[in-house]
Amino acid sequence: MNVGDWTERFQGTRALPRPVRDRLLEIARVRTYPKGRQLFAPQNIPDSLLFLYEGTIRVSQTSDNGREIVLYRLEAGESCVLTTACMLAEEAYNAEGVAETDVIGVTLPKPAFDGLVAEEPAFRDFVFAAYSRRLIDLLRVVDDVAFGRIDVRLADRLLTLVGANKEIAATHAQIASELGTAREVISRVLHDFQKRGYIAQSRGRITITDKPALRVLAGNA
Amino acid sequence: MNVGDWTERFQGTRALPRPVRDRLLEIARVRTYPKGRQLFAPQNIPDSLLFLYEGTIRVSQTSDNGREIVLYRLEAGESCVLTTACMLAEEAYNAEGVAETDVIGVTLPKPAFDGLVAEEPAFRDFVFAAYSRRLIDLLRVVDDVAFGRIDVRLADRLLTLVGANKEIAATHAQIASELGTAREVISRVLHDFQKRGYIAQSRGRITITDKPALRVLAGNA
């Protein structure tokens, strides 16, 4: 897999001196992972830092009784620091990362990572910023789950998932696991959205017919 | 305020070479804060890293409609990286840190912090470990709030709050804000605990009378 000079793609590497970048291009491995592939899990923690060159990774957490909630998504240009966090942590946790699309990633072995953090302020800032981003994301999740209404959260998530398109290919159960709730709850609220004319549904497919209304409901009007 | 060689107190500084530690003792400022003092908030982000020498800091988040949830507590020997995270983050968040006891802290200005992270692997590991710790804490909070039962969470929190003692000095409202729920809910569950003989109550005070039973309920049997 040749993606050319991937160091151009990341804030943390773009700002590095040319020689350092050349060395990175040698050291790091570019790899592809198919959609659906589990990239990390409690039992399976990689010993390197992952830069996401292309695609999306969904990071989620599963409860003891099997329910799931999506914590955040990694987009191209970001790096997955949760894995580095987990390397250090001895405590139990249960987050996992799954490739949501076909993914191209660059893996940087831990020694090289350590060296860069030590020597390159730009890289260091990038790493800390990545940590911050995740912390902030989690704060948002806590806020939503603890204090948010399910219809508001669902409206917001539908808008996120649909992006610039009109349709979402997802079952009610999948959406429920986005928000950490039960399938029946999603079915009921979607039914309500449908009655109000915000969406149309068919098996495994949701068509957004009134984005503005959803935005109002989501509070992102 | 003279606390002697505080660098002895922290994993991240204990392992540093003597000369570095001596320099730290010169640069960093030891300060005390009274119980109840707000140490950081969205509007009030310190530009230095805080090492907690003595006391406890409660980090909590408040929702738009005024409800609050405790995210985690900082104990002596830990450092508060959330502030460094927030320094970098441009996004909105609403976590705040309040001194839960009188507190002695050591503040390290950002330049010195940057220098240490760059030059001292031991310090760097300490910082990353602190980040990991917080991430894991937040994962736990998400799990509890999204999937946990309120009686189980309350039992667990009561045990945490009571520590090795027998009594907790807290109102129902305060406990509710620990768990991000409503006062009435806590009242009801505590009433139930009382009927079962797990606790005794008086105004602003809860006495744990059956720790083992609470542990069983909390799943930490």
Added chain:
DNA sequence: TGTCATCATGTGACAATGTCACTGAAGGCG
């Protein structure tokens, strides 16, 4: 000491969400 203000707690009705046990519908495939 009585009165009052304030805060902590109790309570019932109801709303929102989660759980359970089903049912029927849709689509894939022999």
Added chain:
DNA sequence: CGCCTTCAGTGACATTGTCACATGATGACA
């Protein structure tokens, strides 16, 4: 077509959150 699996709909009920109050405890102060 008939069978099987997955998806979605539904009603009953449990848990939790919200609201509007009532009651009780405490302390300030005339």
